[in-house]
Amino acid sequence: MSVHILGIRHHGPGSARSVRAALEELQPDAILVEGPPDADEQLALAAHAQMRPPVALLIYLPDEPQRAVYYPFAEFSPEWQAIRYGLARRIPVRFIDLPQSQQYALPRQITDADEIIHDDATPAVRRDPLRWVGEAAGYSDGELWWEHMIEQRRDGTELFRAIMELMTALREEATHASKSSETTNAREDSETTTANDASEATETHESSEATNVGEPSDVTKTREASEATEVGESSETTKLNEASIESEASEPSEVMKPRESVHDALEALREAHMRKSIRAAEREGFERIAVVCGAWHAPALERMPPASEDAALLKGLPKVKVHATWVAWTMGRLTYRSGYGAGVESPEYYQHLWSAPDNVNAQWMIRAARLLREQDLDASSASVIEAARLADALAAMRGRPVAGLPELGDAARAVFCSGDDAPMRLINEKLIVGERMGEVPEETPLLPLQQDLRREQKRLRLPPEASERVLDLDLRKANDLERSRLLHRLRLLGVGWGAPERASGKGTFREVWRLRWQPEFALAIIEANIWGNTVITAADAHARHLSAQTEELPALTALVERALLADLPEAINDIMQRLESVAALSGDIPHAMDALPPLANVMRYGNVRQTGAGVVRGVIDGLVTRICIGLPNACSSLNDEAAEAMYARLSAVHGAITLLQSAEHADAWHAVLRRLPEQKNLHGLIAGRCCRLLLDEGLTDAETTGRSMNLALSTGVEPAQASAWAEGFLRGSGLVLLHNEELWRILDAWIASLKPEAFTQLLPLLRRTFSTFTAPERRRIGEHARRATDGNSPASARSSTPGVGVATERARRVLPLAAQLLGLSYPPLTTQEARDE
Amino acid sequence: MTAVLREHAEQQFAEELQELARADKRQRPPNWKLSPWAVFLYLMGGRLDNGFTLTPKYTGQARVVEIAIATLATDRALLLLGVPGTAKTWVSEHLSAAISGDSTLVVQGTAGTSEESIRYGWNYARLLAEGPSADALVPSPVKRAMQDGKIARVEELTRIPSDVQDALITILSEKSLPIPELNSEVQARKGFNIIATANDRDRGVNELSSALKRRFNTVVLPLPETLEEEVEIVGRRVEQIGRALELPAEAPALEEIRRVVTLFRELRAGLTLDGKTKLKSPSGTLSTAEAISVINNGLALAAHFGDGRLRAQDLASSVVGAIIRDPVQDGVVWREYLETVVKERDGWKDLYRACREL
Secondary structure: EEEEEEOOOOHHHHHHHHHHHHHHOEEEEEEOOOOOOOHHHHHHHOOOOOOOEEEEEEEEEEEEEEOOOOOOOOOOHHHHHHHHHHHHOOOOOEEEOOOHHHHHHHEEEHHHOOOOOOOOOOOOOHOOHHHHHHHEEEEOHHHHHHHHHHHHHOOOOHHHHHHHHHHHHHHHHHHHHOOHHHHHHHHHHHHOOOOOHHHHHHHHHOOOOOOOOOOOOOOOOOOOHHHHHHOOOHHHHHHHHHHHHHHHOOOOOOOOOOOOHHHHHHHHHHHHHHHOOOOOOOOOOOOOEEEEEEEEHHHHHHHOOOHHHHHHOOOOOOOOEEEEEEEEOOOOOHHHHHHHOOOOOHHHHHHHHHHHHOOOOHHHHHHHHHHHHHHOOOOOOOHHHHHHHHHHHHHHHOOOOOOEEEEEEHHHHHOOOOOOHEEEEEHHHHHHHOOOOOOOOOOOOOHHHHHHHHHHHHHOOOOOOOOOOEEEEEOEEEEEEEHHHHHHHHHOOOOOEEEEOOOOHHHHEEOOOOOOOOHHOOOOOOHHHOOOHHHHHHHHHHHHHHHOOOHHHHHHHHHHHHHHOOOOOHHHHHHHHHHHHHHOOOHHHHHHHHHHHHHHHHHOOOHHHOOOOOOHHHHHHHHHHHHHHHHHHHEEEEOHHHHHHHHHHHHHHHEEEEOOHHHHHHHHHHHHHHHHHHOOOOOOHHOOOOOOOOOOOOOOOOHHHHHHHHHHHOOOOOOOHHHEEEEEEHHHHHHHHHHHHHHHHHHHHHHHOOOOHHHHHHHHHHHHHOOOHHHHHHHHHHHHHHHHHHOOOOOHHHHHHHHHHOOOHHHHHHHHHHHHHHHOOOOOOOOOHHHHO | OOOOEEEEEEEEEEHHHHHHHOOOOOOOOOOOOOOOHHHHHHHOOOOOOOOOOOOOOOOOOHHHHHHHHHHHHHHOOOEEOOOOOOOOOHHHHHHHHHHHHHOOOOOOOOOOOOOOHOOOOOHHHHHHHOOOHHHHHHEEHHHHHHHHHHEEEOOHHHHHHHHHHHHHHHHHHEEEEEEEHHEEEEEOOOEEEEEEEEOOOOOOOOOOOHHHHOOOOEEOOOOOOOOHHHHHHHHHHHHHHHHOOOOOOOOHHHHHHHHHHHHHHHHHOOEEOOOOOEEOHHHHHHHHOHHHHHHHHHHHHHHHHOOOOHHHHHHHHHHHHOOOOOOOHHHHHHHHHHHHHHHOOOOOHHHHHHHHHH
């Protein structure tokens, strides 16, 4: 009977290769893997034909799905290889870590402490044990050292013995360091400064992501992972964790223990459980047991203390109920960047290391070249050769045995990309991080998001029904408000269960939905589970993802509205930031103008939905400033169509600014309105509108306006331009003409001065302008016109009479025929008259 | 003390090169005066085992210098790219001084650079008197470098007309220079290589043909990475130049330098230093060298027309002049920056007012 401990680095392709080789050599009859025993039942699915890594085991509390742990596996994960090896040969495979059902039941601060152990109080050895070794060997970074020494090797079990010795020594050092952490820190400082190579010393950074060798940060585990599921956001997890820590610290009863010792306690429990599981396997009579665990744990599993000690440690641990299932994972989420600290910076490169049989570097360069060629960028075979040579030369200069990713990257940048960053980003996306997405079989148990939705539906008494029904919500009622939010959130996730109808009547208090549950939604929900385990977290993460993808202002503002409706304050914050940066970069003033009114609405009326609108203010400030600066440029040289669109925007922005009731914004805006008409090449429509807006706001008096109007309608101005001005000035309401005799006179004089052909040409435009007035306005204008012609200007009255009167001479000619038809006698024409005809 | 205004790198740092060569036990590529490791040490500065200190010639990322040296060691030509004022020429001079002990084999690229300056010319008097012969040839710096196995430098490669640039292709790929008139050729000795520099802001002047581009490894020299680094560089240069011009003004306060550098960095990066607000970038390069000239300009204004102390008003006009190169687009960029960033920032009120008044 023998137990073989294989200490590995999680997600190390070299470790995976070594594990594979070691297993082939050992031919074990049982394989124990560091992982959650809660998922033992699901383990068999790993061998399923439809299972494609990267995937993750998800362990969650059914009642509190936002507390969840993900154990991701890539194809190059040693654990995955061990599991697949075992399942393929029908060897029992078991997880041996402390079950999550027990870890969750531990006092919360212990589990939380697991996340944030990397603060300055932790001694250096604990924080990053490999860095010590690496530095001793002259490397700037422990990762790199491990990479060269372990991951790039291809030999078998001998390696594991060496790792065991190394880790044993490190653990001893760590125990020592914990006892006197202050001296250790001092030592570490001196280590750094005296590192013989100055340049390397400067590169040495406090890697907060610790090594992947198991502890101190056991990287396959992340708690609160639902908050971390959003892609491309890393700050969130830590923020929330800190928040939860703070809230606990404020409770007087729970005095915080030093995190480190809390962490130690958890580690002791976990290792005790692993040993217990090994003993159990031994008792069952397995002959050759292979144990795959993080290298850090290896010594603890090798030297077995008496079974009773472990039993005492583990005795009486409370338990909670947990569920386990598989979820699809992505390469991107295996990286640091994604907020979930799986801790692999370059998964696709690792995948390449794993799958490329030999000549790893040359093959990588070839892949890079092919990728660039697909994008129509030059990358000849000669360049591949040169790049590979440069990578080797760099490795030699840097004193590395083989060129690693940094050398490959530098060489690719210098040779393929001409030092340009853009193609390098492409290489990074596709060949270093990767876009691969995993798949899980259909038999995988129900996902937490599905369960959460069911719970919500029950709570809000909103059962899914296949038949259509109309739901009328009064948002002042708490239950209805929640229903509305749920529907909006689902819509954000692409589940169109409810379609909003245009609400009429009570305005923003009322919302009408048309509900219909379709079977496809189940699929959409499974897909959406990638964003989070509850409807709210998933919607939140997805909204943020969408905002990161969106480049256009109007789309972003639309998203803000959706997020507001769905009540996702966190996401709104993000979208607002995004909005701000997009607005700053966009030279597109029309877009900014389109974005402003909805935001102003949000700010003014957002409170109806009890959503905080404070975040919006900063964005609005920026937008108004930018609009005010950019408007004059945006208004120059517009054609009729563009001017029409700009007219609508100008009016909308004016409305928004009035709505905002901020003196500062109003001042800036009015200054622009005043300046704008003076601009050359300005379309008449815009100029007229500016004058009108200023007049309506009482910012200019009638006299000034009269002068502007006179100027715009004077004879020197093109008639088309002048009529556009008149339209811009008058459209919407003509009351101003009734109240101001001077303006009336100017307009009248202008029309009278038009030449006949110009008049015919402009008549439709004028008619269009006047048709926007309300009927009573038109009538009063007509009356005013008649009064003006009757009384004030007799000359024009006379000239208009023939038009109004009847052409008696011509009418008379019809009379005889009419009389004849009617059988009447008509006074005969005198001969004199007949001759005249 | 020599009478020359400026010494070549290999003269100025002769002692350092000598000490390095003595301490350098590593393998040297053929015809190199130093090993790649020693070249690196010479550029980045450091301390030898015998306690001799080397001054840093280039303050920037070590990575960049490593790639440059590794490129030269693989006998590929090196193209240093960067906006003006990023020490391209400086690095190329020191690289050739350290590798070949000679930084004088230079071709200055201009629109008028002809093929003769890259290949060879003729001494026409001799040509007429004696007919074509090797003696009648006037070698170019590149030809001499090939014969001696040294590094030749080509400054401002993209300013050279494209057809002349392409004269380099044979030299770089076949390492030989044919002389059809004499029915002979010059074959480069080991150690020969070319360092070219080019300005990537106006890369479009005479874009390299892809055949030529392929023969270069490109290294982009970045602008100073941190604010502190740049403030330090600007401060030092301003002081040196101020002394040379004998301006009767006080040395500018660090605060003013920091303000100008901050402003330049923010507009250049299109992002405020706190990373919170995005900005549009103007069309100018806003290099460190320009920041230096802005401060000097302000200093001159303060000295001759002000009270001798650098104030916001003195800076404002030259800052605006440096930023607004295109009156329409840059004007918008600058006004936005002024209204959204400068206005709100603590302690920048005077600058805001001074700039508004212009």
